[in-house]
Amino acid sequence: MKKHLKIKDIILVVLILLVAGGAWLLHEVLKDAGSGVAVIRVNGEIEGTYPLSEDREISINGGTNILRIRNGKAKMIEADCPDQLCVNQRAVSADNESIICLPNKVIVEIQSRQESEYDAVTN
Ligand SMILES: [Zn+2]
Numbered sequence: 001m002k003k004h005l006k007i008k009d010i011i012l013v014v015l016i017l018l019v020a021g022g023a024w025l026l027h028e029v030l031k032d033a034g035s036g037v038a039v040i041r042v043n044g045e046i047e048g049t050y051p052l053s054e055d056r057e058i059s060i061n062g063g064t065n066i067l068r069i070r071n072g073k074a075k076m077i078e079a080d081c082p083d084q085l086c087v088n089q090r091a092v093s094a095d096n097e098s099i100i101c102l103p104n105k106v107i108v109e110i111q112s113r114q115e116s117e118y119d120a121v122t123n
Contacts (some may be wrong), residue, residue, distance in 0.1 A: 036095060038074040040067065041107040050074075052093060052110070064104045074108055076101065 040047045042061045050058060050069060057077070058067045065086065066078035075091035076099050086101035098109040 036110050036112050039109045039111055043105045060106055065101055065106045
């Protein structure tokens with residue numbers, strides 16, 4: 001009986017450590033990768049806002065441009081514009097950095113999450 005209790009205790013301690021460690025890790029990951037959002041504007045109007053913490057590909061303006069969010073950075077990977085300037089731009093991740101596709105009137109702007117989310121909550 002004593003032995004069984006001991007093993008149970010150990011399992012309990014390990015479980016607590018795992019949960020605590022997992023929560024801490026999640027917090028660290030979110031703090032690093034989730035520091036901003038990509039705000040997508042088409043013709044001056046916001047089409048969508050996407051957190052940089054989630055990897056995904058976004059079809060913009062009915063598919064004229066495709067933005068990829070990966071590893072906390074946003075990059076235009078496809079566009080049907082003739083100049084392809086937006087596709088050739090480097091990935092953006094810092095506050096106020098942007099990717100602009102003039103022919104398609106598409107603007108992708110990075111905003112720090114703190115500002116935009118606190119605004120949304122307080123308004
Ligand atoms: Zn373009």
